[in-house]
Amino acid sequence: MGDRMINEETEIDLLELIFVLKEKWWMILAAGVLGFVLAAAYSVFFITPQYQSTSQMYVLSKETTLNSLADLQIGSQLTKDYKVMIQSRPVLEEVIEKLGLNINYKQLRKKLKVDNPLDTRILSLTVTDPDPENAKEIVNQIAVSSSKYIGDLMEVVPPKIIEFGITPEEKTGPSIKKNALMGAILGIFLISGIIIAIELLDDSVKSEEDLEKNLKLTILASLPEYKKNK
Incomplete structure (x- = not known):
């Protein structure tokens, strides 16, 4: 019995909150539009x-063409090793020296992303930079320096560069639409939270139902609002 009363009170409270939010729809809409505009700006x-x-680089395990399963397995393992070595400090420091970059190898490493597409022995090197020309120069130098470094260090056939980077014409970030949408959602959630908090903290009596619920009293009668005529 007690659990049923608690559930009923909770349901009524939720309905009241939904009704309050419905009444304040214009505030919620305004907050969403404001968040959208601010995030976009x-x-x-x-x-x-x-x-x-x-x-892009292609990993080879021999000078000859691939002709055995063992050769394929070795190449796949080398791909994982090369992925780590491309991002190593010696490679990145050589790139910084050759291009005269005013950053350290840790900062350059954050600009670099090395991917290995599934079931391939291809390594994709991607560099992100505010200057499109710099992005191209850096990624190409990393490809050249890492190929030479791997070949000299491991005394194996170095990974072959199959595609050099080009100067990007379109920016990859930020996504204005995505950020604006997130701003709108944040604005809606924020104003909704404020409206709900104000409603929950407001203990004033606005209706007969509030009196019965808060004071546990039964309303026997009520007086209509009286307005004196002029």
């Missing part, structure tokens, strides 16, 4: 555009 005027350039 922030993305346009305060976030630096980023560009990406990609170079």
